[in-house]
Amino acid sequence: MAGIHEVARLAGVSAATVSRALSGRGAVSAATRERVQAAATQLGYVVSSSASGLATGRTRNVGVVIPFLNRWFYSAVIEGAESALLEQGYDLTLYNLGGSADERRLVFEHFLLRKRVDAVIAISLELTPAEVERLIALDKPIVGVGGPLAGVRTLSLDDEQLGRIATEHLLSLGHTAIAHIGGDALEMDFHLPTHRRHGYETAMRAAGLDPAESRFHAADFTIPGGHRAATQLLADPTARPTAIFAASDEMAIGAILAARDLGLDVPGDVSVIGIDDHELAGFFGLTTIAQFPALQGRMAVQVLMDELHPDPRTSRSLNTELPHELVVRSSTAAPRG
Amino acid sequence: MAGIHEVARLAGVSAATVSRALSGRGAVSAATRERVQAAATQLGYVVSSSASGLATGRTRNVGVVIPFLNRWFYSAVIEGAESALLEQGYDLTLYNLGGSADERRLVFEHFLLRKRVDAVIAISLELTPAEVERLIALDKPIVGVGGPLAGVRTLSLDDEQLGRIATEHLLSLGHTAIAHIGGDALEMDFHLPTHRRHGYETAMRAAGLDPAESRFHAADFTIPGGHRAATQLLADPTARPTAIFAASDEMAIGAILAARDLGLDVPGDVSVIGIDDHELAGFFGLTTIAQFPALQGRMAVQVLMDELHPDPRTSRSLNTELPHELVVRSSTAAPRG
């Protein structure tokens, strides 16, 4: 556990010069820099984050706040963010809001305030006004991914457009009896499911079709939830839709399994489309709209780095549109007959 | 961003007293403590982790090192650890080794060394000797979950026993043609799959049965991998096993889906048992051996806290056995007459 002074002694310079040589800040001759670097390597010296953080006010650590961890989407975003942060020399400290309300309060009133992080990435969060206030009071860069955070830079999908694209894909195949499995607006964060549903309804109406209430079913974004919802939608043979648009791939997979359980062929009897490009989408042959969560994590870090080390030449729009892509596999086809 | 001195002034005491009152270390009269706490709350004061860390050498932060993030098991362990750490006032900084070899090297040679963490939890890691050395050189408590980390406190399952229990469950139902889907020893960390396979073989031999090579198939612990392996095992009707023991639930689910694709009934034609109690196990009616990953995360934190604040009365065994539990659902039954 060598300190800066030992490196200085070994390199025959002062601690100040070691600091400059290693951080790249301040002028150091090439020869000195090399000697210092050699000494640091030899001693296995790594700067203490506490000492450096205290002296500079910068910690080289980013807080990532998420509503759950145990969902494919969130871990993929974190994976992308972690890897991008590592490249920039930053650590990632994780705050999971999935626990009790008490835990949640503590995160905002204590953990995020102790100057451990230089910035925070908030993923898919619906924050209370008090929480937003806390974040703003931090006076640190914040970027929101997928959430409608007022006044901070965000990355988001146009969820209404996604709903439209998915529905239009089914319409273009000739489907007219199209059902939708959406989210329970009360359960999910911010109105993402609502937006997707609006997109579905808009596309239906534009095609002269009625997005009937009976063709909608809410679920919880999981495979079992999608299975239950699809079973309801498909159970009545006289009113069976020929296609289902599910607001997430997990629900869409549940729908595929439900169809199979009912003896229906996908896509022969019923087409299914989801949103996500979940890691299992390929396995189930699921047509979907990919949303690249790992890339979202990387992009969030990029925006953050831009806030942390502003480049005056860069334009900095408040919201960045995230990419998506229709991926057609084998779960959608023209309706029979 | 109030500092300790402002709190001291408002409470009419010295900074040292504020520190004592807020940290609980050192004697402070009840009245003073209350005044200090009120002042701190009023000013929204939270101790700076850098300053406190520099002064004490303790950061109240734990590093968690994992091989991947994007798997159900790991995110569940992290979730448990995060919540337990939060309760103890600790942050969790995440190091994902899933990226490039370069990233991995950086984690051990740079990130973990900068004194940002008081301790590390290593989950399911097979470390190189050099990496272990780095960890030891940190001179900080380390606890390993599920990995064979020499010289550090670990939590582990008896994987051979798990393999035996799963196989014995199938044997007790009357199965004799039992296949096994295990891991690829080269791909997976430490010989967990090998241990489970040994347990299977031991149980088979104890029942006077031959665990034939043709009844084994390696896979990658995923649903698609299990599907492929099971398809191979079940495809030949003349040599079809009546039961499959998969070393993970995801592979077991793949096997159930493969059986369905082949027109086989589960458990009528083939019984399937896994290990994990994956979140989807209930949905698929999968019989399994539960291993409670979130609890594992919590237990790891408990062991760590015991290392950080040793209680002389506690016995401290080097390895703690993790709990498991056979959960019988509908994917296993006696073989057809």
Place this chain on the structure above:
DNA sequence: ATGAAAGCGCTAACAT
């Protein structure tokens, strides 16, 4: 280009 010295905000030993 380099060194000396002050100070980042807190804690802990010592003194009272």
Place this chain on the structure above:
DNA sequence: ATGTTAGCGCTTTCAT
């Protein structure tokens, strides 16, 4: 029980 004081290890003026 509380205050005073000396660091913790680094960075950053300010000199030279």
